Amino acid sequence: MGTEARPIADYALLSDCQGAALVARDGSVDWLCLPRFDAASVLARLLDSSAGHWWIRPVGVFTVRRAYADTTMVLRTEFRTDTGTVQVTDALAVGPNASGRALGREVPHTLLRVVECTEGSARVAVEFAPRPDYGAILPLLAPAEGGLLCRIGSGSLLLSSPVRLEGRTTARGQLVLSAGERAGFALQYVPVGGRRRLWSQEDIDRALRTTLDAWRSWAALNQRYEGPWRDAVHLSGRVLQALTFAPTGAVVAAPTTSLPEAVGGERNWDYRFSWVRDASFTLHALSVAACPGEAEEFFTWMARTASAEGPADGNPLQVLYGVGGERVLTERTLHHLTGWGGSRPVRIGNDAWRQRQLDIYGELLDAAYRLRGRLGRLDGHGRLFLVSLADAAAAHWREPDHGIWEVRGRPQHFVYSKLMCWVALDRAIALADELDATARVTAWTSARAEIRAAIEKHGWSRRVRAYSQAFGSDLLDASALMLPITGFTAPDDLRARATVAAVREHLTGPSGLVHRYQRVDDGLAGEEGAFLMCSFWLAHGLALMGEVAEAREVFEQAAACANDVGLLAEEVDPVGGHLLGNFPQALSHIGLVNAAWAIGQAEEAGRR
Incomplete structure (x- = not known):
């Protein structure tokens, strides 16, 4: 199937009922289309190794176990290393009024990634390589207080990050987490004319709770x-x-x-x-x-x-x-x-x-x-x-x-x-x-x-x-x-x-x-x-x-x-x-x- 192709079965779906992402078992987001399913991709390594990705995963050797959180489409991936265990929770955020039949009607077009160390300690690597328009654009990443800014043709991408990420077209960084510590990331799509604001850790945690609650509410009702x-x-x-x-x-x-x-x-x-x-x-x-x-x-x-x-x-x-x-x-x-x-x-x-x-x-x-x-x-x-x-x-x-x-x-x-x-x-x-x-x-x-x-x-x-x-x-x-x-x-x-x-x-x-x-x-x-x-x-x-x-x-x-x-x-x-x-x-x-x-x-x- 080609040396660079991950098996299709390696992927899990994220959705906010407007756009979608695919996340590989090793923590790499290899497909992301926002704000609609049929929008030009922001990340597309699914179709070409150079077309964009965003990974968060432990440094070194690890084993993987993952599942959707109970009755939701929020993904939890557990990475076990020699020194500790890290859980990455991934979701496309839904809006605060998303319970029941309103799921997905209003969304912030934001990919949430929350990393938590549940046992021991672990060094975690982050690599962000946006390649908008199906990999046809190599954008410049501009550092901002609390993250990065990336301008694309239809608007902007804002990556909120608790760790400094460095790089002009591909940004990299690392963090060390001990048991009980967590770090949240948020990648927002903001259309031209939209309000550009990086999210705090509290914003990210709140959006994740809202998304989990919304899916659970929808499932319980329907x-x-x-x-x-x-x-x-x-x-x-x-x-x-x-x-x-x-x-x-x-x-x-x-x-x-x-x-x-x-x-x-x-x-x-x-x-x-x-x-x-x-x-x-x-x-x-x-x-x-x-x-x-x-x-x-x-x-x-x-x-x-x-x-x-x-x-x-x-x-x-x-x-x-x-x-x-x-x-x-x-x-x-x-x-x-x-x-x-x-x-x-x-x-x-x-x-x-x-x-x-x-x-x-x-x-x-x-x-x-x-x-x-x-x-x-x-x-x-x-x-x-x-x-x-x-x-x-x-x-x-x-x-x-x-x-x-x-x-x-x-x-x-x-x-x-x-x-x-x-x-x-x-x-x-x-x-x-x-x-x-x-x-x-x-x-x-x-x-x-x-x-x-x-x-x-x-x-x-x-x-x-x-x-x-x-x-x-x-x-x-x-x-x-x-x-x-x-x-x-x-x-x-x-x-x-x-x-x-x-x-x-x-x-x-x-x-x-x-x-x-x-x-x-x-x-x-x-x-x-x-x-x-x-x-x-x-x-x-x-x-x-x-x-x-x-x-x-x-x-x-x-x-x-x-x-x-x-x-x-x-x-x-x-x-x-x-x-x-x-x-x-x-x-x-x-x-x-x-x-x-x-x-x-x-x-x-x-x-x-």
């Missing part, structure tokens, strides 16, 4: 799930909250860009945006593992963003949006970065926003269906927008598209895209009264029947005895597991069972994890790992079919891929078992939550 794998589900709920842009309710797919799907490959994408495709999955997971209020906010944001104005091409729905509702997310390559493990290119932006993907009509209408009874909050324009999605599904389902996996080859008649057009119409029919669209039901019912007939005729492969990837194809695709999950087929349907069996035989590797599809020319070079969401789909489908013991086995294999603090990436290398892809990945945590819930429901039904 996390009520008591089913199987309770702790993993609750952690996944907190991860989803951490990936939520609180000012709007948008949920990013991941807080990183260009972590590769295969080491050295080109399947490297920017995931710091919100995908319509994730909407239905996310809503259910938030309702289970977090809070129905967050689920409703996410849907309301998605619906309002998508319906805000009619795009020039007449398509009523885009594939993905920026966290502030931005539509144009033009992709570009950062040629100066070597990429994680030498995996180029490094991309920012995502040109999938330009693609035509028919499945998104179904995903958003299925999300609306999950909120049935509460759509009265939508104004007439919002209801008309949802009606337009059903009409678009009825009008365009016969057309090819780029599909759920956003292939960059030629458009095809993907079965999953047809399925989700069926879902769009099925859910619209069920919501017709709430949408004031009863006059459309006859036309929608007719189109829904046509789609079903087409899938049964052209989407079923007699040769492989399974629903295939595309009409007329014999290739398998794990997205066919969604046929019973969406209700297109009954769980005990013979074709659905045959498809599950085929996926297990042909798409499941030695690790027991599921790959997305049988490899063909998809417009990109290179391989990819096993896709964790697909493994959780398999567990979910098996639970629906009453195969609970097998569902549990598949679930456990996928959940075991989490790192030491419980975080999941997008994919797993099928040979080496290491994590691949952007990290942590919302869809993987969503899959864990929804599969755990489905298994719990199946077990409860078996007891009745």
Whole structure:
């Protein structure tokens, strides 16, 4: 994976529900984007050894143990040395009014790092090397009373430090702590025109207490799930909250860009945006593992963003949006970065926003269906927008598209895209009264029947005895597991069972994890790992079919891929078992939550 690349599993996530950081096991912050998830990075050693870092760690040899503080996203890392034990507590600070549903609404855009000696004594080293704009800028550090000042294009960075740090572009310092002594650091992002003030030790301690209390309050108010794998589900709920842009309710797919799907490959994408495709999955997971209020906010944001104005091409729905509702997310390559493990290119932006993907009509209408009874909050324009999605599904389902996996080859008649057009119409029919669209039901019912007939005729492969990837194809695709999950087929349907069996035989590797599809020319070079969401789909489908013991086995294999603090990436290398892809990945945590819930429901039904 390259001599300079830390394993992706080495990282832990920090979030203030607006921006994010990744901290390595050895105390190095190697990724920091403030004030938003999609802002240009301040620290990016994750993608290039010269692109910025901030480490705090003991001098010499040490061992590491770490965990999130109880029900929070505040990280505690314990370093044991020959002379003593040091604990570093890391957090992205939230504001003083952040309890309950207000978590992340107002934040100081500040990374807190508090070092405490808990036993003996230890010498601790600090090294701060900011490299704004994805490492393209080498800023000068100016000493100030109580820390450092660093001017960047969009504002300033202020590092509050209790120890003198010296250096023009990389600042270094050391301190010796004995048992009971502590030292706090704070890295603030201050926009142009904002108030620049270095923080005292009291300010830092107060902000850390506030942040801990806010996460605990949020968890106590919102996390009520008591089913199987309770702790993993609750952690996944907190991860989803951490990936939520609180000012709007948008949920990013991941807080990183260009972590590769295969080491050295080109399947490297920017995931710091919100995908319509994730909407239905996310809503259910938030309702289970977090809070129905967050689920409703996410849907309301998605619906309002998508319906805000009619795009020039007449398509009523885009594939993905920026966290502030931005539509144009033009992709570009950062040629100066070597990429994680030498995996180029490094991309920012995502040109999938330009693609035509028919499945998104179904995903958003299925999300609306999950909120049935509460759509009265939508104004007439919002209801008309949802009606337009059903009409678009009825009008365009016969057309090819780029599909759920956003292939960059030629458009095809993907079965999953047809399925989700069926879902769009099925859910619209069920919501017709709430949408004031009863006059459309006859036309929608007719189109829904046509789609079903087409899938049964052209989407079923007699040769492989399974629903295939595309009409007329014999290739398998794990997205066919969604046929019973969406209700297109009954769980005990013979074709659905045959498809599950085929996926297990042909798409499941030695690790027991599921790959997305049988490899063909998809417009990109290179391989990819096993896709964790697909493994959780398999567990979910098996639970629906009453195969609970097998569902549990598949679930456990996928959940075991989490790192030491419980975080999941997008994919797993099928040979080496290491994590691949952007990290942590919302869809993987969503899959864990929804599969755990489905298994719990199946077990409860078996007891009745």
